[in-house]
Amino acid sequence: MxxxxxxxxxxxxxxxxxxxxxxxxxxxxxxxxxxxxxxxxxxxxxxxxxxxxxxxxxxxxxxxxxxxxxxxxxxxxxxxxxxxxxxxxxxxxxxxxxxxxxxxxxxxxxxxxxxxxxxxxxxxxxxxxxxxxxxxxxxxxxxxxxxxxxxxxxxxxxxxVPDHNDKDLDFENSVGIDYSSPHFFVDDKGRMVDMPHFYLKEQGKLAKEIKKLQSMVKGSNNYYEQKRKIAALYGRVRDQRADYLHKLSSEMADKYDVICVEDLDMQGIAQGYSLGKRTYDNGYGTFIGMLEYKMKERGKLLLKADRYYPSSKTCHICGYIKKDLRLEDRTWICPQCGSVLDRDRNAAINIKKICIKTYEGRRVSGHYL
Ligand SMILES: [Zn+2]
Structure with missing residues (x-):
């Protein structure tokens, strides 16, 4: 490939x-x-x-x-x-x-x-x-x-890169991850990973410098100097974030043979859930992109679940779908089997299950991904 x-x-x-x-x-x-x-x-x-x-x-x-x-x-x-x-x-x-x-x-x-x-x-x-x-x-x-x-x-x-070979992959050594705000993601074992919010940390500093800029004469030397200073601050935040995401994605690509994620529409999430800056800031989409090529480089698999699959609302034990689950419900009890479910971990388990099931289904019918 x-x-x-x-x-x-x-x-x-x-x-x-x-x-x-x-x-x-x-x-x-x-x-x-x-x-x-x-x-x-x-x-x-x-x-x-x-x-x-x-x-x-x-x-x-x-x-x-x-x-x-x-x-x-x-x-x-x-x-x-x-x-x-x-x-x-x-x-x-x-x-x-x-x-x-x-x-x-x-x-x-x-x-x-x-x-x-x-x-x-x-x-x-x-x-x-x-x-x-x-x-x-x-x-x-x-x-x-x-x-x-x-x-x-x-x-x-x-x-x-080497074409991946299913025989070389251990499907037991797989992980499902679910995007989770205000954290970064939660995996199917319940591990919670936070993203340092570099941007938010530096936000106070940025706001001060932007205010300074507004008080300057547009087009003056000081004005351009200040603009460069602000761009440099943004640049530093971007670099720190990229470093962090590279380390995290490499660790995971080394560790697992199969990684399952949700095929997210990040913009939709930012708008619909009004998380705004925080969502854009934490770079989940960038992270998935890194995982994608790093898994390929290693001859491993990144699988994506359909973005409309109700991963949060489905009980991973019995398959019951709780249609009225609200965003603020962090845990819920399945009315059918009585399981107590952590919202994000339950979603991560479902993502992993559906990804592997779909992949194996295609493998059986001869349609590889
Ligand atoms: Zn259930």
């Missing part, structure tokens, strides 16, 4: 490289807007990205000096979005990323000593904190500038 992933690294372009990057951001924005204009004015054709680039380069010779692959990729991206009006708008803001391909003529290469070779930029300093898997193939690279003014490269790679 082949996995596609993006690895992101901090890069430190020198002055000249920064100029090239900024010029490319501008050129990509220009091409974006020209293409949108063309698409609005006449019937539009898919494909032929190269001929658009050539046409725009004829009109605006400054485009000749920048990475053609970045311009092509911008058109590819827009063509993917044809017919999606929300994403098909002109851009006024300065473009903060572009994507460039790994071509024979202009290759992307990770070099030793924290350096990377990038098309049109040459050799750029990079903080190579996490090696990409051996035998990985580099497909493309995105050059990104964030709100703090830091530069990153996002390298898209593909690599092969």
């Amino acid at each position: 082949e996995i596609t992933r993006q690895y992101k690294y901090l890069i430190k372009p020198d002055k000249k490289q920064k100029e090239i990057i900024i010029r490319t951001f501008g050129a990509v924005r220009y091409v974006h807007n020209r293409f949108v204009e063309d698409a609005r004015n006449k019937e539009f054709m898919r494909g032929r990205a190269l001929s658009y680039v050539e046409k725009y380069r004829k009109e605006s010779p400054f485009l000749r000096a920048v990475d053609g692959s970045a311009l092509m990729n911008q058109i590819f991206q827009l063509q993917d979005n044809l017919g999606k009006p929300m994403r098909f708008k002109k851009r006024n803001d300065s473009y903060v990323s572009y994507s460039t391909g790994n071509l024979v003529k202009n290759p992307i290469r990770i070099l030793g000593n924290n350096k990377i070779q990038l098309p049109h930029l040459g050799i750029v300093e990079m903080v190579y904190h996490r090696p990409i898997p051996e035998d990985a193939q580099i497909k493309k690279a995105a050059i990104i500038r964030n709100r703090e003014g830091k530069y990153y490269v996002g390298i898209t790679i593909t690599y092969k």
Whole structure:
């Protein structure tokens, strides 16, 4: 099986490289807007990205000096979005990323000593904190500038992982987990895992800095300085959270052969249950995404239960469905069999049961996941 992933690294372009990057951001924005204009004015054709680039380069010779692959990729991206009006708008803001391909003529290469070779930029300093898997193939690279003014490269790679083999998996060594607020999740053994709320912890600090910003003259040097400071605070919270989620997901992927989760609509939860910021902050969706590829890498299984399966309302002992279970009912007694059920643990047990049952059902009928 082949996995596609993006690895992101901090890069430190020198002055000249920064100029090239900024010029490319501008050129990509220009091409974006020209293409949108063309698409609005006449019937539009898919494909032929190269001929658009050539046409725009004829009109605006400054485009000749920048990475053609970045311009092509911008058109590819827009063509993917044809017919999606929300994403098909002109851009006024300065473009903060572009994507460039790994071509024979202009290759992307990770070099030793924290350096990377990038098309049109040459050799750029990079903080190579996490090696990409051996035998990985580099497909493309995105050059990104964030709100703090830091530069990153996002390298898209593909690599092969062993196909999982059911015979090698111990289905007894499985776990079901249920998203649980204000905790993070509860598993089918009743283990409760909390997520440190980094964002909430730093919220007081952030509020103070935002208030300061509001008292400043918009557009002044101090104002931009303060904006960068706030972006840095957000950035720190994001990094801490990602670290924590990486550790937790690796531990679980090492430990279990099969992990069962609910296929959640996180946005729905945030709206319907009005947990708002807390839900978004704790990154459960990100966590599931990490589990997904980490299990794949190990030749193991992540199974997802249908999001409409009533995992909380079903008694895991007898199967009775308590339709009027309320969100605030943390424990309930099954009217049919009399079991006392902990809401979250009961849900986790059900998720595990239904996932494995569904998987085995498909296996028997010959339809693998
Ligand atoms: Zn029951």
